[in-house]
Amino acid sequence: MFNQTADNPSLRRIAIVGSGMSGLTVGLQLKGLGHTVTVFEKSRGPGGRLAAKRVPSGSVDIGAQYFTARNPDFLPFLEKYAGKGTFTPWQGRLAYQAPSGEWEPFPEEARFVGTPRMTAITRALSANLNVVTETRVGRLARTDNAWRLYDTEGVSLGLFDQVIITAPPAQARDILASSGLPELASELDEPVGKVLPCWAVAAHFPTSPWPHHDGMRCQHPALYWVAHNSSKPGREDAGQWWVLHAGASWTQKHVDTAAPEVAELLVEAFREVTGFQTGPDDVVAHRWLYARSEGGEQPGHLWYPQHDIGLAGDWLSGGRVEGAFDSACGLVAEMHAASVTP
Known part of the structure; x- marks a missing residue:
């Protein structure tokens, strides 16, 4: 069940680690449900593997080269939050x-x-969210019924009711291990490889x-x-x-x-x-260092309600850009279903 953060007991403060397609999708959908969302990104800007390098004549896509839209909800989502002109x-x-x-x-x-460029999509999506850039989350610490996030320098980033990690599995495992959650971290050993x-x-x-x-x-x-x-x-x-x-x-x-x-x-x-x-x-x-996933078990997303921690990313759902969207949608659906269950 969602903990109370305002007059409405179903609304929560939610931290999202990573501002690639999965992180931004989770953030926008949770914000649409009324939650307070903060996205933390270690780089100077959002995008994940929707990445481009500046070159003298403009830019070059160096990450994902294109994406498909087999999920009928994907393009309407992009049109609504990024705009038709971004893709x-x-x-x-x-x-x-x-x-x-x-x-x-x-x-x-x-x-x-x-x-x-490919980054036009994530730049537009991120404009609808509170994104804190150049901030690398190092660990989580439980405080009563909330999580306090710290960066890698030990600086507090605030209190949150739930944490969603959309970083690659190696980085997610490091965060979980540093947070005193070895059982969750160990579940990522195979995906890391x-x-x-x-x-x-x-x-x-x-x-x-x-x-x-x-x-x-x-x-x-x-x-x-x-x-x-x-x-x-x-x-x-x-x-x-x-x-x-x-x-x-x-x-x-x-x-x-x-x-x-x-x-x-x-x-x-x-x-x-x-x-x-x-x-x-x-x-x-x-x-x-973390590009495409070669397979293995891909459950779509991971949700640990006893810890109020979730994981999403393309590595959990086929490895494509659209897979990141699918993973995020599945996680939000499970979280929301749990929040409205009596």
């Missing part, structure tokens, strides 16, 4: 490389991107290095995914920016390799795939 369909020509080396088209499906790292490199070419596809799943020991970022709507680049995502095994072998060397190696891999000769004339590298 649009991407008619990219996508292909995967068969073991034979031949290119086969992706299945037909509506795919969407943020405009003019299932979340894979990824090196991402954005490379600029004065001329097209590959005119045949806009996104490619590669059969290469280094490259997992390649995308023509400048083909996405709203990108007005001189020349072309391409995004190169390394495979998980390759990234694990090079997780501590210097970024310039990683960029050189992945560009060479791209050259081997495409055969281009000109460029690139600019590169930007980014290391994702």
Whole structure:
């Protein structure tokens, strides 16, 4: 049952750790139910893996490259809270490389991107919430019927009736372990091992290095995914920016390799795939320690009513951007059902 925080005993003060798609979805839905919501984000701005890097001509998507909308509630949610102008369909020509080396088209499906960058969506969603940035939550401490949050420097962040953690499982496990909740932390041991790292490199070419596809799943020991970022709507680049995502095994072998060397190696891999000769004339590298989940048990979300703690994230629901939304919706539905049960 919800504890009393105001005249209405069903309203609560809720802290959310992480401002990616799952954290913002949880926050907006709980706020819509009348709760007081505060979102804590360790970075300078919201977004999670809906991330973009600034480059001279604009920006490049270095995290999630696009998203689907198989859940009929997803696009209406984005339209309501982010606005129709923050995303649009991407008619990219996508292909995967068969073991034979031949290119086969992706299945037909509506795919969407943020405009003019992926972060446009989460920036707009976050404008409807109280988001405290550049604040890394370190631990929780029980005080009567509430949780007091502390940052990693030991500074109190306030009292909350419930805490929702939407950080990657490794970071969520650290918070739970530091909060005297070893039994909850241990439940994340397996998911931590299932979340894979990824090196991402954005490379600029004065001329097209590959005119045949806009996104490619590669059969290469280094490259997992390649995308023509400048083909996405709203990108007005001189020349072309391409995004190169390394495979998980390759990234694990090079997780501590210097970024310039990683960029050189992945560009060479791209050259081997495409055969281009000109460029690139600019590169930007980014290391994702927690990128996509390779599977395992995915219950959708985790809710511990005896502790007033919940977990949500794409790693709990298929690993896609839409999975983050689905996970958040499932968690809020369970929380709300518990609050109205006599």
